[in-house]
Amino acid sequence: MIWTLIIGGIAGWLAGKLMRGAGFGIIVDIIVGVIGGWLGGWLFGKLGIHIGSGLIGSLVVALIGSVILIWLVHLIKGK
Numbered sequence: 001m002i003w004t005l006i007i008g009g010i011a012g013w014l015a016g017k018l019m020r021g022a023g024f025g026i027i028v029d030i031i032v033g034v035i036g037g038w039l040g041g042w043l044f045g046k047l048g049i050h051i052g053s054g055l056i057g058s059l060v061v062a063l064i065g066s067v068i069l070i071w072l073v074h075l076i077k078g079k
Contacts, residue, residue, distance in 0.1 A: 007058050008033030015066035019074070033066050040065025 009026065012033030040061040044051065051057045 003055075003058075004034060004037070005030055007055070007062055008037055011036055011059055011062035011066045014063050015070050019067060019070040032069055033062055036064075036066025036069045037062030038065065039069055043068070 009030040010033065012029035012031070013026075015032065015036060016029055037058065040063075043065065044061055051060050
């Protein structure tokens with residue numbers, strides 16, 4: 001659980017920097033990262049893509065999922 005929050009926080013923060021130049025704040029960054037990790041894991045599973053296991057693999061999947069999630073939010077909000 002702690003690792004999920006740490007990886008989610010890092011992934012959400014990085015995704016915020018990549019997509020907007022600034023994050024949403026630490027709490028929302030963690031939430032975006034955790035949801036993005038779930039989204040990335042689900043999406044990669046459906047596509048049959050395996051990044052790898054361990055800390056780096058989890059971070060990459062969560063980062064990609066978080067970027068997709070932020071992109072979808074921006075698309076819906078019209079930014």
